[in-house]
Amino acid sequence: MPRRNGSDVKPSDLSADTAVAVVFFRPSAEQVARIVERFAGRMPVLVYDNGGIPPDALARLEAAQGVVRLGEGRNRGIAAALNALAEAAIAAGVSRLFLLDQDADTTVETARALGHALDRAAGAQPPPALVGPAPAPKPGHKAPVYPPRPGVPPRESLRPVEFLATSGSLVDLAAHAQIGPFRDDFFIDAVDLEWCFRAWARGWSCWMDPGTAIPHSVGRGTLRGRFLPVTMPDQPLFRMAVYVRNTAYGWRLPHVPLRWKVKQAAYLPLQIGLYWSRHRFSPRVLAHLLAALAQGLGGRLGRPADAPP
Structure with a gap:
């Protein structure tokens, strides 16, 4: 066909x-x-x-x-x-x-x-x-x-x-x-x-x-914090950055309930911390995630520059 x-x-x-x-x-x-x-x-x-x-x-x-x-x-x-x-x-x-x-x-x-x-x-x-x-x-x-x-x-x-x-x-x-x-x-x-x-x-x-x-899965496995109360999918840096960006942008949307925004505002820093630790506290990884956070807060969305073709 x-x-x-x-x-x-x-x-x-x-x-x-x-x-x-x-x-x-x-x-x-x-x-x-x-x-x-x-x-x-x-x-x-x-x-x-x-x-x-x-x-x-x-x-x-x-x-x-x-x-x-x-x-x-x-x-x-x-x-x-x-x-x-x-x-x-x-x-x-x-x-x-x-x-x-x-x-x-x-x-x-x-x-x-x-x-x-x-x-x-x-x-x-x-x-x-x-x-x-x-x-x-x-x-x-x-x-x-x-x-x-x-x-x-x-x-x-x-x-x-x-x-x-x-x-x-x-x-x-x-x-x-x-x-x-x-x-x-x-x-x-x-x-x-x-x-x-x-x-x-x-x-x-x-x-x-x-x-x-x-069965439903996201990413290539699971990250579990030893000292942080968080469990999350293990994803490539590109995917994690898009998640951070879109989550932060969600805080701007009036139809997203306040209860969810508060929960995510508490949870997202823990996820960033766990992901950063997984990557041996790489300055490059942290800078990428913080840039994604700024993009979301600023409403800068669209196709990420590092999205796979």
């Missing part, structure tokens, strides 16, 4: 109610194969190529039934990729989008379970924008924590949460159109957090289904 831009996807390409949307960036052939084997021919699949798909895996994608590839093989960041996938799905008449990253270990059955969960949440107030799985443990990685949303009661087994990771979440595209796109000037980190807080502020809600779980 030839590559297509989002504007070229026709309704006949995606006839089902729910489509799978996957962002690939330098995936292994095994990661691509897993998506094809589990979803192609069973659900419509939209793939965004942020670059680095192995040639054999790319050929397999293009030959797979019901798979549409978007993007030009250039790294535009996770937010821009998700927005392109959502736009293509909406244009094709799809109403729900099952968002995955290339690491996600999940199945069609998970998408169906989340579809049922979104149906059960449909009568909630505020109405649901998305529902996602609980994080399952993954050896060597810190599982994310999704704080409960204060003042909103559970609905059956579903739990209202402040935010969820985009990967594994089932998004209502009508809600997405009202809430607005993911912030592409964030590029990668905290994209999901900001969007969910914006959803709550605009009269929508986010839900976790504890009965559905998938």
Whole structure:
């Protein structure tokens, strides 16, 4: 199947109610194969190529039934990729989008379970924008924590949460159109957090289904402080700097609750300290993170200069 831009996807390409949307960036052939084997021919699949798909895996994608590839093989960041996938799905008449990253270990059955969960949440107030799985443990990685949303009661087994990771979440595209796109000037980190807080502020809600779980990981491992009360993902310096920048910028946003800003204002210096110690107190590393903090506080966002191509 030839590559297509989002504007070229026709309704006949995606006839089902729910489509799978996957962002690939330098995936292994095994990661691509897993998506094809589990979803192609069973659900419509939209793939965004942020670059680095192995040639054999790319050929397999293009030959797979019901798979549409978007993007030009250039790294535009996770937010821009998700927005392109959502736009293509909406244009094709799809109403729900099952968002995955290339690491996600999940199945069609998970998408169906989340579809049922979104149906059960449909009568909630505020109405649901998305529902996602609980994080399952993954050896060597810190599982994310999704704080409960204060003042909103559970609905059956579903739990209202402040935010969820985009990967594994089932998004209502009508809600997405009202809430607005993911912030592409964030590029990668905290994209999901900001969007969910914006959803709550605009009269929508986010839900976790504890009965559905998938492993979720960030980074290449976990850092644990010996003397600091903090555990965090171990990430490349580029990723850590973007996280610091976007977290600091979040303090400027009116729809991010004060309770979260206070928590992050206390937690972020500990994370910077732990990451700095991991890198043997390198002056270069500290200078890079402090520059990122200043960029966030000053509202200087966009594609980082050291982002991988």
